Amino acid sequence: MTVRLWIDFDNSPHVHFFAPMIRELQRNGLQVIVTVRAFGQTEELAQSYGIPYTVIGEHRTPKLFLTRVTATVRRALKLALFVRCQRPDVAISHGSRALAMAAWILRVPCMTIYDYEFVSSKFFSKVSKRIMVPDAIPIDRLKRQGVDTKKVLRYPGFKEEVYIYDLPRSPNVLQELGLDVNRLIITVRPPATWAHYHNPKSEILFRTLIDRLKQERDAQVIVLPRMKQQGDQLKKEYGMDRSPFRVLDKAVDALNLMSYSDAVFSGGGTMIREAALLGSNAYSIFAGTAGAADEELERTGRLHILREPGEVRSLQFVKSPSRNLNLNGKRTTRDFLLRQNLDFCLQNSRT
Numbered sequence: 105m106t107v108r109l110w111i112d113f114d115n116s117p118h119v120h121f122f123a124p125m126i127r128e129l130q131r132n133g134l135q136v137i138v139t140v141r142a143f144g145q146t147e148e149l150a151q152s153y154g155i156p157y158t159v160i161g162e163h164r165t166p167k168l169f170l171t172r173v174t175a176t177v178r179r180a181l182k183l184a185l186f187v188r189c190q191r192p193d194v195a196i197s198h199g200s201r202a203l204a205m206a207a208w209i210l211r212v213p214c215m216t217i218y219d220y221e222f223v224s225s226k227f228f229s230k231v232s233k234r235i236m237v238p239d240a241i242p243i244d245r246l247k248r249q250g251v252d253t254k255k256v257l258r259y260p261g262f263k264e265e266v267y268i269y270d271l272p273r274s275p276n277v278l279q280e281l282g283l284d285v286n287r288l289i290i291t292v293r294p295p296a297t298w299a300h301y302h303n304p305k306s307e308i309l310f311r312t313l314i315d316r317l318k319q320e321r322d323a324q325v326i327v328l329p330r331m332k333q334q335g336d337q338l339k340k341e342y343g344m345d346r347s348p349f350r351v352l353d354k355a356v357d358a359l360n361l362m363s364y365s366d367a368v369f370s371g372g373g374t375m376i377r378e379a380a381l382l383g384s385n386a387y388s389i390f391a392g393t394a395g396a397a398d399e400e401l402e403r404t405g406r407l408h409i410l411r412e413p414g415e416v417r418s419l420q421f422v423k424s425p426s427r428n429l430n431l432n433g434k435r436t437t438r439d440f441l442l443r444q445n446l447d448f449c450l451q452n453s454r455t
Contacts, residue, residue: 107453110192113140114200117374119149120267144331145355180205193453204231213452220395226250241396261437269434277357288323295371305391312413327351366424380406
C-alpha cells in the first residue's frame with residue numbers, strides 16, 4: 105500500500121524548503137497531502153511550484169501570548185478534522201505548531217524540523233516522535249530548552265541549502281521591477297512584529313535603517329512585506345510610499361532579486377540566511393536572541409548582525425561587482441534530509 109505523508113505549509117519559506125523534497129518523495133512512491141495556512145505569499149508560492157494544497161486556517165496577529173496559543177489550538181483542531189478523513193500515515197513540518205498538535209491528537213507519528221532553537225522547543229519535543237535541527241545548534245543548548253535529545257537528529261548545513269543551489273540565475277526579476285543594474289539595488293524585509301520571538305529593539309533598528317536609506321536618493325530600495333497589511337502600514341507610518349522605496353504587494357522571485365542586490369536587510373531569519381548563502385552583502389536587524397545558524401554565518405563572515413542603531417547609521421553602500429554564484433554541486437543538506445524524511449515515513453507507516 106502507498107504511504108500517505110501529510111505536510112503543512114505554515115509560512116512561505118516552507119514552500120521553498122519542501123517543494124524539492126515533495127518531488128523526490130513522490131518519485132519514491134509516497135502520496136503527499138499538503139495543507140496551507142493562508143498567510144503572506146504562501147499560497148502564491150505553492151501555486152508557482154504546482155503543488156496541490158488545501159487551505160486550512162489563516163494568519164492572525166494577536167499580541168497576547170494566550171490569544172496566540174488559542175489561535176494555534178483553533179487551527180490545530182481544524183487541521184485534525186480535515187486530515188483525519190485523509191488518513192495520513194505520518195506527518196512532517198518545519199516548525200508548524202498546529203500540525204504537531206493535530207498529529208498528536210490523531211496519534212499520527214510526527215517529525216518536526218526547525219532551525220531556530222529558541223522556539224517552542226519543549227512543546228515540539230513532547231508531541232513529536234523525531235526532531236531535526238541543523239548541526240550548528242549545540243546539543244547542550246537543546247537540552248537547556250527542554251528537548252529530549254534522544255529524539256534529535258542533526259543535519260549538516262542550513263535548511264536554505266535544500267533549495268537555493270537549484271536557483272536558475274535569471275535577470276527577469278530586474279526587468280519585471282524595472283530596476284537599473286547600474287544603480288544601487290537594496291532589498292529590505294521588515295521584522296515580524298507579531299511573532300512570538302519579536303524584540304521591540306528590532307523596530308528601532310528598522311526605523312533607523314529606513315532613515316538611513318532615505319539619504320540614498322539614487323538607490324532602488326525594494327521592500328518585501330510579509331503581508332499586504334504590513335505593506336500598507338509601512339507606507340503610512342514610515343513614509344515608504346515615495347522614492348527611494350518601492351513596497352511590493354505581490355510575490356516576486358526574491359532569491360534572484362537578492363542575488364542581484366548590493367545589500368539585503370531582514371528582520372527575520374530565512375531570507376537573510378538565503379542572502380548570506382547566495383553571497384550577497386547580508387545584514388540582520390533581528391534583535392532577538394541570535395540562533396546558532398545565524399551565529400555560524402556571522403562567525404564565517406557571510407552575515408553581518410547589526411545590534412545597535414549606530415551601526416546602522418554608519419553603513420556605507422557601494423555598487424557590488426558582478427558575482428559568479430557557486431550554485432552547483434552542493435547537495436549534502438538536501439540529500440541527508442530527503443533520506444531521513446523517507447526513512448521516517450517508511451519506518452512509521454501503518455502499512
